[in-house]
Amino acid sequence: MKAMMNKGESLKPKLIVLVVLYKKTISASPTISHLLLQNRTLFDLELVVWDNSPEPCPQQEVAALSAAFDQFQYISTPENVWLSKLYNQVLRSNTYDYALLLDQDSEFPEYYFDKLNAAVLGFPNISLFLPIVMNNRKVVSPGSFVYFKGKHWKKIQTGPIPAKNVLAITSGMVISVKVFLAHQMKFDERLNLYGIDTSFMLRFSKFEKQLYVLRIKFDHDTVLWSNPSADVMLSRFRNLKGTWPKILSDRPMALFLAYFYSKAVSLKLALKYQDMRFLK
Numbered sequence: 001m002k003a004m005m006n007k008g009e010s011l012k013p014k015l016i017v018l019v020v021l022y023k024k025t026i027s028a029s030p031t032i033s034h035l036l037l038q039n040r041t042l043f044d045l046e047l048v049v050w051d052n053s054p055e056p057c058p059q060q061e062v063a064a065l066s067a068a069f070d071q072f073q074y075i076s077t078p079e080n081v082w083l084s085k086l087y088n089q090v091l092r093s094n095t096y097d098y099a100l101l102l103d104q105d106s107e108f109p110e111y112y113f114d115k116l117n118a119a120v121l122g123f124p125n126i127s128l129f130l131p132i133v134m135n136n137r138k139v140v141s142p143g144s145f146v147y148f149k150g151k152h153w154k155k156i157q158t159g160p161i162p163a164k165n166v167l168a169i170t171s172g173m174v175i176s177v178k179v180f181l182a183h184q185m186k187f188d189e190r191l192n193l194y195g196i197d198t199s200f201m202l203r204f205s206k207f208e209k210q211l212y213v214l215r216i217k218f219d220h221d222t223v224l225w226s227n228p229s230a231d232v233m234l235s236r237f238r239n240l241k242g243t244w245p246k247i248l249s250d251r252p253m254a255l256f257l258a259y260f261y262s263k264a265v266s267l268k269l270a271l272k273y274q275d276m277r278f279l280k
Helices: 030-035 059-068 083-093 112-122 177-183 196-207 230-247 252-273
Strands: 014-021 044-051 072-076 098-102 128-135 138-141 143-146 149-152 159-162 174-176 210-219
Touching: 014 030, 014 083, 044 059, 044 083, 059 072, 083 098, 083 196, 112 128, 112 174, 112 210, 138 143, 138 149, 143 196, 174 177, 177 196, 196 230, 230 252
Parallel strands: 014 044, 014 098, 044 072, 128 210
Antiparallel strands: 098 174, 128 138, 128 174, 143 149, 159 210
8 A cells, every 4th residue: 555645746635435335236325326426526536346245246237337437446255354354455455545434325415525625635634534424313423432432422523633532433434544554553353343443443543643523424324223133133232242352452441341331231132122142
């Protein structure tokens, strides 16, 4: 990986956009539909679609999307590569100034790239830009890291803010290549789904003092904020619970508190679903 922009060169940053699909085609992805509405001339733009679906996307859809972007990659991995691993692979094997990570189900306004371009050019010393992510009218990202877990913001903060104790989900994150070059950071490949974002944000704040929250709202849905079946919630909760010893390994008190918190949540879910498996 390397940065594109140097002093005296064009002010058009190279932005690589990574969209991860799973059991959804290109044409069915709200994220890709909203990307196509953006002012893409503001960036030297490259789109990477990483498809973790069991079957690859229809070739005609891949071809149509390729025609819409000057620089385009489609990667099909039916084995369902862990998010942390595919993030790292794309980020270390491409050339860019900024990387935008997106899931398949995000919705954002047509002027998103306009706001992002103004922010990255106006604040070149900041290395992480975050949208405001909403779920059912609640701000779910960014949030605060309190003791051992995330807490929703009651009041939205935008612009440059201190990076310490700020959490954010990866979808919508815009990361400067400087984070990876200067600090040798990468996503924690011990994690396959949950905790990837928390681990990244806690480590980011060790190296960088500030981040930037864009005055842009994303609509986003995820299983943990919905009302899934017992089987789905059990799988996701076990995955989430298993991340805490990895993320908090250097914070013994936080890990101690997380252990008892997980017991309380297990009991709550067992009562909600009338399912004793949550207690095991």
